[in-house]
Amino acid sequence: MYSFSFSVAVPLSASYGYEVEAQDDPVVHTFKNFAATAIPAATPEQAVLLMLFPFLLRIPDWLPGSSLKREANRTRDLAIQLTEIPYRYAEERLVTSNERPITTMVSDHLTRVPNHTDQAQRARDIFDLKKTAVSSILAGSDTVLSTLMAFTLAIVLNPRVSKRAQAEIDTVVGTDRLPHFGDRPALPYVNATIREVLRWCPPAPLGEMISKLRLLQRVWKLSLAGIWHATSNSDVYNDDWTQDCATGTTVVANIWAMSRDEARFPNAEDFVPERFLNDGDEYALSFADVPITDQGIDTLAFLEASEGVVRLFKLLENPAFAPVVNDINGNITKVRTRYLSNPTKSATLELLTLNEQSEKKNTATEGMMWLFRGLSFTQQSLHTAQSDSKIELSKAFEKGYGDSLGKHHNFIVRGVFSLAMNACPKRNDFYTKLAADPDGGPAVASADVNGELDKWLQALDKNVAQMRKVYKERGYGEI
Ligand code: HEM
Numbered sequence: 106m107y108s109f110s111f112s113v114a115v116p117l118s119a120s121y122g123y124e125v126e127a128q129d130d131p132v133v134h135t136f137k138n139f140a141a142t143a144i145p146a147a148t149p150e151q152a153v154l155l156m157l158f159p160f161l162l163r164i165p166d167w168l169p170g171s172s173l174k175r176e177a178n179r180t181r182d183l184a185i186q187l188t189e190i191p192y193r194y195a196e197e198r199l200v201t202s203n204e205r206p207i208t209t210m211v212s213d214h215l216t217r218v219p220n221h222t223d224q225a226q227r228a229r230d231i232f233d234l235k236k237t238a239v240s241s242i243l244a245g246s247d248t249v250l251s252t253l254m255a256f257t258l259a260i261v262l263n264p265r266v267s268k269r270a271q272a273e274i275d276t277v278v279g280t281d282r283l284p285h286f287g288d289r290p291a292l293p294y295v296n297a298t299i300r301e302v303l304r305w306c307p308p309a310p311l312g313e314m315i316s317k318l319r320l321l322q323r324v325w326k327l328s329l330a331g332i333w334h335a336t337s338n339s340d341v342y343n344d345d346w347t348q349d350c351a352t353g354t355t356v357v358a359n360i361w362a363m364s365r366d367e368a369r370f371p372n373a374e375d376f377v378p379e380r381f382l383n384d385g386d387e388y389a390l391s392f393a394d395v396p397i398t399d400q401g402i403d404t405l406a407f408l409e410a411s412e413g414v415v416r417l418f419k420l421l422e423n424p425a426f427a428p429v430v431n432d433i434n435g436n437i438t439k440v441r442t443r444y445l446s447n448p449t450k451s452a453t454l455e456l457l458t459l460n461e462q463s464e465k466k467n468t469a470t471e472g473m474m475w476l477f478r479g480l481s482f483t484q485q486s487l488h489t490a491q492s493d494s495k496i497e498l499s500k501a502f503e504k505g506y507g508d509s510l511g512k513h514h515n516f517i518v519r520g521v522f523s524l525a526m527n528a529c530p531k532r533n534d535f536y537t538k539l540a541a542d543p544d545g546g547p548a549v550a551s552a553d554v555n556g557e558l559d560k561w562l563q564a565l566d567k568n569v570a571q572m573r574k575v576y577k578e579r580g581y582g583e584i
Pocket of ligand 1: 244
């Protein structure tokens with residue numbers, strides 16, 4: 106029951122900001138009743154009955170054979186309650202709460218739904234918002250529940266994994282508090298265990314969430330297995346997809362096949378988190394995915410994306426960049442340490458610095474300034490390399506350095522940097538490494554590498570410009 110409540114609590118919190126009661130929560134209760142009524146009702150037999158005799162939904166309640174109609178009505182009523190109760194909660198909180206409500210899918214969209222003079226349009230917008238939000242309860246609860254179940258099974262079957270993960274948590278987090286997302290980078294084994302759970306038992310093996318659809322498919326001969334996608338451009342998949350994949354081609358992701366790929370995951374049926382430790386394929390958040398709200402740049406996402414820059418420099422495997430990497434790493438740690446000391450008041454970079462300054466402290470604010478100078482160096486150097494395909498990397502980095510970090514370093518450090526650039530890797534080697542597949546597969550086409558790099562740089566530009574402005578306006582220093 107606890108796992109069930111928790112699994113419903115996750116989407117309710119993310120989409121509505123609704124925190125469930127530990128016991129007897131009304132929304133959890135409604136969802137439980139809904140699932141208990143709707144799922145058994147959606148059987149192939151019922152579907153065939155209704156398809157052949159649609160009038161069954163119209164017969165009076167007192168007639169024998171009307172149970173189908175009564176079940177349908179009850180399911181509909183529960184679905185309406187499930188849509189309305191958490192939505193009204195989020196709507197009321199937005200209006201009545203003195204505190205600024207945390208940003209959730211519903212609160213964010215409600216503040217953005219225009220106050221149409223056209224009331225009919227506003228009603229349509231609200232209708233869409235309600236339906237989209239409730240779909241996250243359906244999409245999020247089953248997936249989270251089955252992940253928890255798979256995790257429990259994996260841990261029971263593999264006590265050595267449980268011991269190692271627990272030891273890591275005890276060392277990093279201690280025993281007097283629970284872990285939170287800020288601890289994630291310091292818990293590599295726990296992260297690897299979660300990734301292995303999702304690989305070992307993917308909750309949506311064909312991108313499919315409602316297994317009942319498979320049954321209906323058999324009855325109605327519909328191709329419902331999996332969530333369909335259509336290609337928005339024509340494409341070629343690997344070299345072995347002999348036919349070009351035209352625009353509009355239907356594609357279903359076969360997550361199960363990927364998770365059982367013996368070349369990538371030897372002994373794929375075994376539960377082995379170690380396969381995700383230092384596999385060089387760790388998830389690096391792109392700056393393009395760092396949320397920027399009216400409260401500012403999301404701190405944790407920003408720090409994760411900044412760690413991606415460290416990886417980029419490490420890819421160059423060149424001692425010339427060691428001081429930059431150490432500098433960026435050190436400043437990431439300063440900002441993260443501040444975040445961990447007060448996560449609720451540090452949700453965005455803007456809030457974190459404001460809160461630190463209010464305590465007359467400066468460590469993270471200063472660390473962040475140097476972090477942004479380091480990012481600005483990366484940004485400007487790579488922009489130069491991207492805009493001139495003939496320029497050598499050493500020249501691009503020297504120029505980037507002069508326009509960013511160099512302005513804040515003394516002549517000794519500038520001299521050291523200039524010397525180090527003699528060992529800078531060749532342009533071709535850098536781009537070849539960016540395109541290479543760490544698993545030994547075919548390299549990515551250079552047009553795609555350039556496209557991705559440009560997208561990443563544009564997003565980085567936005568982050569740097571925003572914080573440069575904040576630092577200037579608040580008088581924290583020049584980025
Ligand atoms: C372990 C947890 C989860 C897994 C493995 C998972 C997996 C998936 C997959 C495979 C899809 C289909 C993607 C596609 O093919 O387009 C999907 C879609 C979706 N998921 Fe999740 N999900 C999880 C948790 C959640 C949670 C917690 C929420 C809500 C807060 C959520 C909301 C959604 C929604 C709304 C869609 C549909 C998106 C669209 O229309 O494009 N999921 N999920």
